Amino acid sequence: MVRAREDDACPGALQTHRAADGELARIRLPGGMITAGQLGAIASAAIEFGSPELELTSRGNIQIRAVRDTVAVADRLAAAGLLPSASHERVRNIVASPLSGRSGGQRDVRAVVTALDAALQREPALAALPGRFLFGVDDGRGDVSGLGADAGVHAVDETRFAITLSGRDTGVRIAWDDAVPTLLAIAGRFQVIRGKAWRVSELDDPTVLLDNAAAGPGWPARTRPPVGWITQDDGRVALGAAVPLGVLDAEVARLLAAVEAPLAVTPWRSVLLFDLDEGVADAALRVLAPMGLVFDEKSPWLSVSACTGSPGCAHTGTDVRAAATAAVHDPTDGHRHFVGCERACGSPAGGAVLVATGDGFRVRGAHP
Incomplete structure (x- = not known):
C-alpha cells in the first residue's frame, strides 16, 4: 500500500480528532x-x-466523543494516571490476553505488558511511530495473536515466546526476559525503514525486521469476547460483560467502577471485572445485567459490531448502528461488522465487513 503521507491522524487524548459531532479523544x-x-x-x-x-x-x-473542553478532559485523565507520557500517548498501543494471570494461558503476561509500556515511553525515537502500530502480547491461548499485531510475542511455554510479525509466526523463539527489548528493536527498525508505511503488513517484506525470521502461519481470528461467570484459577470470579456495539453509557461505566475491582477492556468491545468473591459477583451481576450489558455467551449481540456511522462521522450518511441493531434480530453464522464507508473503521480481524452503499449494504469480506 502506498500512502500519501508519512504520519497518520490517529487521535489521542491530547491530539484529538475533529469528527462530525465534535472533538474525539481516545x-x-x-x-x-x-x-x-x-x-x-x-x-x-x-x-x-x-x-x-x-x-x-x-x-x-x-473514546470520548463530542468533547467540548479538550483541556479539561486531558487534565482529568492525567490526574487519574491515564496520560503518563505526553510525547508517547498515541503509540502506547498494546493488546494482551485479557484473562492472563487469572484464568488459563501458559503464563501470566501482565508484567510483560507493563514493562513494555514503560520501556516504550523511555525511547524518544519511538514517539514518532504511527499511531496505528500495534504490539501484541499473547499468553499462549491464541486470543490476541489472531488480531494481527505488527510486533508481538506469543507464549509457547513457561519460558519462551514466539515472535510474530503482523500476526504471523516468524519461527523465531526467545527467552521470556527478552520479550520487551526484542519488541522495541522491531519497532525501532520499522520506524527507520517504513517510509510511508503505517503497519508492518504494508512492507514489501516484513521479515527484514527480525534476523532469521520467516513468514509462517498465523492464528485464527477471534471475534467473540469472554462473557458471563468465569471462575478464576485462584477460585475467585471474573465477570465478562459484552457491550452492544461497543457503546457504554457513562452512568453504567460508573456502576462498573463502583464494584471497586480491577477491570480490563477487551479488543472485542467488552469489559471484564476481576478478583470478585462469589457474593460480590452475584450482586454485581444482578445490578449490571438489567443495564444493557450482555453476560450470555449465546447472545446474538456477540456476532455484530459497527463503526460510529452517521451522525458522528462525516464520511457516511448512513446510521450504521441502527442497521447493526436491526441485524441482531436476523442472526446468521459468523460475525458481521457494519461500516459506513471503505475505511471500514474498527473492523475485526475475522468475519464479514458490510459496507453501506446508500441503498443497503454490500459484503466486502474479511477485513485485511
Missing part, C-alpha cells in the same frame, strides 16, 4: 488494563465535557 489502555478509579474518571469526564456514551474500540481502548 484513551490508550495498554493491555486493556484499567482501575475502577480510572474508569470512573473517564465516565465523569464524558458526562461533564462530552458525550455521555463512551466507545470501546477494537484495540481495547476507550
Whole structure:
C-alpha cells in the first residue's frame, strides 16, 4: 500500500480528532488494563465535557466523543494516571490476553505488558511511530495473536515466546526476559525503514525486521469476547460483560467502577471485572445485567459490531448502528461488522465487513 503521507491522524487524548459531532479523544489502555478509579474518571469526564456514551474500540481502548473542553478532559485523565507520557500517548498501543494471570494461558503476561509500556515511553525515537502500530502480547491461548499485531510475542511455554510479525509466526523463539527489548528493536527498525508505511503488513517484506525470521502461519481470528461467570484459577470470579456495539453509557461505566475491582477492556468491545468473591459477583451481576450489558455467551449481540456511522462521522450518511441493531434480530453464522464507508473503521480481524452503499449494504469480506 502506498500512502500519501508519512504520519497518520490517529487521535489521542491530547491530539484529538475533529469528527462530525465534535472533538474525539481516545484513551490508550495498554493491555486493556484499567482501575475502577480510572474508569470512573473517564465516565465523569464524558458526562461533564462530552458525550455521555463512551466507545470501546477494537484495540481495547476507550473514546470520548463530542468533547467540548479538550483541556479539561486531558487534565482529568492525567490526574487519574491515564496520560503518563505526553510525547508517547498515541503509540502506547498494546493488546494482551485479557484473562492472563487469572484464568488459563501458559503464563501470566501482565508484567510483560507493563514493562513494555514503560520501556516504550523511555525511547524518544519511538514517539514518532504511527499511531496505528500495534504490539501484541499473547499468553499462549491464541486470543490476541489472531488480531494481527505488527510486533508481538506469543507464549509457547513457561519460558519462551514466539515472535510474530503482523500476526504471523516468524519461527523465531526467545527467552521470556527478552520479550520487551526484542519488541522495541522491531519497532525501532520499522520506524527507520517504513517510509510511508503505517503497519508492518504494508512492507514489501516484513521479515527484514527480525534476523532469521520467516513468514509462517498465523492464528485464527477471534471475534467473540469472554462473557458471563468465569471462575478464576485462584477460585475467585471474573465477570465478562459484552457491550452492544461497543457503546457504554457513562452512568453504567460508573456502576462498573463502583464494584471497586480491577477491570480490563477487551479488543472485542467488552469489559471484564476481576478478583470478585462469589457474593460480590452475584450482586454485581444482578445490578449490571438489567443495564444493557450482555453476560450470555449465546447472545446474538456477540456476532455484530459497527463503526460510529452517521451522525458522528462525516464520511457516511448512513446510521450504521441502527442497521447493526436491526441485524441482531436476523442472526446468521459468523460475525458481521457494519461500516459506513471503505475505511471500514474498527473492523475485526475475522468475519464479514458490510459496507453501506446508500441503498443497503454490500459484503466486502474479511477485513485485511
